Amino acid sequence: MxxxxxxxxxxxxxxxxxxxxxxxxxxxxxxxxxxxxxxxxxxxxxxxxxxxxxxxxxxxxxxxxxxxxxxxxxxIGNPDKLHPIQQAFLDLGAAQCGYCTPGMIVTAKALLDRVPDPTPDQIREALSSTLCRCTGYVKPAEAVMQAAKVLKGDGHGAKNPR
Ligand code: FES
Ligand code: FES
CATH class of the missing domain: 3.10.20.30 (Beta-grasp domain)
Incomplete structure (x- = not known):
């Protein structure tokens, strides 16, 4: 069809x-x-x-x-122009093997489109729909918070660039 x-x-x-x-x-x-x-x-x-x-x-x-x-x-973005969520994941080292990362970023984007200023609990709840076998959720949650600040215009890049 x-x-x-x-x-x-x-x-x-x-x-x-x-x-x-x-x-x-x-x-x-x-x-x-x-x-x-x-x-x-x-x-x-x-x-x-x-x-x-x-x-x-x-x-x-x-x-x-x-x-x-x-x-x-x-x-959502490409290697030449990363979305702020992707940039924050990169800057904060929020991915290990990366297998779950597209799902996390997609889920985070849907959250930030709906709730531009999410609480840590809202971020954790959104990310909980994605299972990560490598790492915890602390850095991904920090990355989403960082991206929210950048998207609102009051962030200036990563807290912990590397
Ligand atoms: S592959 Fe779809 S939820 Fe796991
Ligand atoms: S970074 Fe490997 S499963 Fe999440």
């Missing part, structure tokens, strides 16, 4: 199978930033933003995004 939707700001038309998940469709179209960690909706590595809300793409059928707006990590 054909689906039409907006992906990272561009209109796209894809042919997908009825049982194909959004995760499978995205990776089949080379959106490899969307990770497959569990395929069961438990780890958040496959998170994307659908109509402004973080969703685990492994538990959505691709056809469900017909007519909707999808944002993946590839649409």
């Amino acid at each position: 054909d689906i039409h939707f907006t992906l990272n700001g561009e209109p796209v038309r894809w042919e997908v199978a009825p049982g194909e998940t959004l995760l499978e469709a995205l990776r089949a179209h080379s959106f490899y930033g969307v990770k497959d960690g569990c395929s069961t909706g438990d780890c958040g590595a496959c998170a994307v933003i659908v109509d402004g809300n973080p969703r685990n793409s492994c538990v959505m059928f691709a056809f469900q995004v017909q007519g909707r707006t999808v944002l993946t990590i590839e649409g």
Whole structure:
């Protein structure tokens, strides 16, 4: 079946199978930033933003995004122009293996779009939907707080650049 939707700001038309998940469709179209960690909706590595809300793409059928707006990590920033959340993760060393990092950043973006001045508890709650097997959540939470300051215009880069 054909689906039409907006992906990272561009209109796209894809042919997908009825049982194909959004995760499978995205990776089949080379959106490899969307990770497959569990395929069961438990780890958040496959998170994307659908109509402004973080969703685990492994538990959505691709056809469900017909007519909707999808944002993946590839649409948030790129190596030449990192999003402030990506820059903060980099500056604060908030990633180790990086497998969960796209999901964390996507989830953080959805939070900051909705709540520009989040409390530490709101950040921790948002990040708790992503399982990180390498590290804790202290540095990612600090990075999201730092990014929130930058996005509001009262931050001047990392607290602990390296
Ligand atoms: S791969 Fe989708 S939640 Fe784990
Ligand atoms: S940095 Fe490795 S799983 Fe989170």
